[in-house]
Amino acid sequence: MISSVLVANRGEIARRVFATCRRMGIGTVAVFSDADANSPHVAEADAAIRLPGNTPAETYLRGELIIAAAKAAGADAIHPGYGFLSENADFAKSVLDAGLTWIGPPVKAIEQMGSKVESKKMMDAAGVPVLAELDPAEVTESMLPVLIKASAGGGGRGMRVVRSLDQLEDEIAGAKREAQSAFGDPTVFCERYLETGRHIEVQVMADTHGTVWAVGERECSIQRRHQKVVEEAPSPLVERVDGMRERLFHAARLAAEAIGYEGAGTVEFLADEKGDFFFLEMNTRLQVEHPVTEQTTGLDLVRLQLQVAAGKALPAEQPALRGHSIEVRLYAEDPAHEWQPQSGTIHKIEIPQTTGEFTVLENAGVRLDTGVVDGSVVGVHYDPMLAKVISYADTRDEAAHLLASALQRAKIHGLVTNRDLLVRVLRHDAFLAGDTDTAFFATHGLDTLSAPLVSDADEALSVVAAALAESAANRRAARVGAGLPSGWRNLPAQPQLKSYESRTSGTHDVRYRVTRSGVVVEGHDGLTVVEATPTHVVMTEPNGPQRRFEVARYGDLVCIDSALGPVTVRRLPRFIDPSAQVAAGSLLAPMPGSVIRLGAEVGAEVTAGQPILWLEAMKMEHKIVAPAAGVLTELNVTVGQQVEVGAVLAVVENEESK
Structure with a gap:
């Protein structure tokens, strides 16, 4: 035991x-x-x-x-x-x-599957369909595009798509650095890259007594940087193609039996729309997305891992599949800006409709598996995933709508996340139709999918709520005389001004006056303020519904939550410190990290989009590129230097900035 x-x-x-x-x-x-x-x-x-x-x-x-x-x-x-x-x-x-x-599985099984190069040879010999490995030195123009992969790991680390031969050498070098950093092994290899494949994987569970289960398949086609973002069980493709599930399960069992596998593992395949599939790799561990399999089987896979490790036998019959489950990975990252990871404090994380954490749900609901709580600090040393949010329902449509609703209503304060992107994906017509592949973001436009959930008008209304809540907080904090609020007068008040900055829509100036008949907000004629406290505001627009806004402040950061969607802004000071201004053309560090490579020298003429330097943060490399063509006039960092977010790394001067 x-x-x-x-x-x-x-x-x-x-x-x-x-x-x-x-x-x-x-x-x-x-x-x-x-x-x-x-x-x-x-x-x-x-x-x-x-x-x-x-x-x-x-x-x-x-x-x-x-x-x-x-x-x-x-x-x-x-x-x-x-x-x-x-x-x-x-x-x-x-x-x-x-x-x-x-x-975990036997050491020999890990060794055999640990090298993706050798594992493919074994799977080919066992009768599992595979994509041929390519020698990087022999790649020709006709073979492009190719995918570089780390032999020792997964999770998108050490993965690069190469579409031009002149990029191959640099991309291989970058992939090796990432693989070494993430897995301690720089070995990489190449294979043909399928632009629009479907990523299908089979969960296997095997005991020490010869029983091998193919527990169920998952589809994980929606990915960024070759790392999964949305996962679900069962697969819409497998559900649609007759006989595909049986063929997948047979191939997965062949793979497990070929190496004498024991414990939990995942056999991953790349499939096309016809249902043909090719072995990618076998992960000899529990997968990030294992909860969707737990939800659709009722199994606790970690419990089974512990029991198998203790020598217990699996039941003769594996459970039948039930319902549908979808998991999304909530990341501290900015999809609209090349998926830049974010670091800092998570002031609040609250997912409504959550009915369980780290446990199998028996009825429709939302499960939360998270590594952070209110007040957690997200650093730069590890993956920026905050949580996995998982829905379970009788049907796929119900699971998608339930999960989208929970995410939209979630309170996530403190860091930029991919929440808006996840909601838009879950509500997208193509996703709801099961039309998902590894090119989903490219096909449907990352700029569209990563756009804020709220419209410009709704964001402006949310910012009005922020201003009124702040005003209420100021009045409550500063009382004078015989209990009258500070600023009280018996003459008409002049408009008050509060300014906020949005990452997506610029500056919001809110001008309002407190009159005997109520609050009057400029630009919002007919708006009725029903209630305004430091933490919530209730307002009614002309001929519109009454809406409630919840407002939270963390220094100059203001988070407004309502049924319209989440809005985050920063309170602008009344007076700007001139020393805080940044010169035009400055390249700022988007995150804390370490400078690992320089791409240009001071005095060099650079083109728009040309890499100036590379940062390593959260186990990934990030290019810092020139915002426009010009001359690199300042380079304030050296290789190996640690930088903080917002630091001026370099300055590129063009004609407009002179």
Whole structure:
């Protein structure tokens, strides 16, 4: 029996494993980096061991430290979660050599699937259809586009699409750097890239007694940077193509049986609209998107992992599929600006209609698996995923509408996220028709899909609510004389002005007067303010419905939530500090990170969009490009330098800025 489990991971997946352990009466041990000292997963564990340092290479990729932590805390088993060391055969072997139980597949199976190059050869020999590997040195123009992939990992790290031969060498070098940073292995390979494939995967579960389940398939076609964003079970494509599910399950079982697999794993395929499919890779671990399979089978996959690791047999019959489940990954990132990751404090995260966390729902509802809580700080060292929000319902349409509604009404204060994009995807006609492929964002326009949920007019109305709530807060905070509010007068008041800045629509100036008959807002004739307190405002437009706005302030950040949609603005000061102005043509750091490469020297003439430097943050590389053609007049950083968000990295002067 397993009595105590150390999770060699962080955030959401650590909390997910701990939740099942608690339900089974099993003790829990967390490990944490210095950056994660206040993470919820640390507080929830029975014991926690510090891993000194911040970066993955210093902490979560140090297998010897993790094994020492397990022994120090009295854990008798290690669960690797996903990412980091979860598919590292040497780590799995070290766990077993230390006398601990490894909650994962056999070491040999990890080794065989750990190299995507060798695994494809094995799958081909086993009768599983594959896409041929390409030698980068032999790629020709006729083979383009090709996909560069990291042999040792997944999650989009080390993946690049190459459409021009002159880019191949640089992209391979960049992919190797990312793979080394994320997985400790720089090996990459190439394969033919299918622009509009469907990403279909099969969850397998196998015990030590010879039983292999193909539990169900998932579709994960909607991706950004080759990383999944929306996942669902069952697959709309598989539902539509006769006999495809049986063929997929047969191929997945062949793959698992070929390597003597045990535990939970995922066999991933790339399919076309006709239902033909090709083996991509096998992930020898639990997947991020496992909750949709749990919801559509009623299984707790982590529980099964623990039972299989303890030597128990799976039931002879696997459960039947039920209903439909959709999962979205809520990221701290800006899709409208090349998916730039965000860092900072999450002041509030509240998903309405949530009926369970880290647990299988028996009835229609919303499940939340998250690694953050109110007040959590999102740093630059790890993936920017905040939460997985999962819906479950009888039908796909119900699941999509339920999830879209919950996301739109969610209170997510503090950081820019991909929430608006997720809602627009879930409500898109093509998505609802099941017409999803890996080119979804390119086909339907990322600029359209990432646009704010609220219209310009609704945003303006929300900002009015922010101004009135702030005014109410000011009056409540400053009382004078015989209890009269500050600013009280018996003569007509002059218009008050409050200004706010929106990331998407510029500056909002709100002018209003408090009269004997109520509040009058310029530009909003006939608007009736029913109630205005520091935290909520109720207003009625002419011939319109009464609407309630909830307002939260965090310094100069103001978040307004209503049925119209979420709005976030910044309160502008009445007087601007001249020293805070930034010169035209300045390239600002969009996030904290480390400078890993320079693309130009001071004095060089550059073109619009030309990379000036590269930043590494959140395990990904990010290009900082020239905003316009001109001359690079300043370069304020060097390779290896750490920079903070908003720092002026460089200045490009053009004719207009001179």
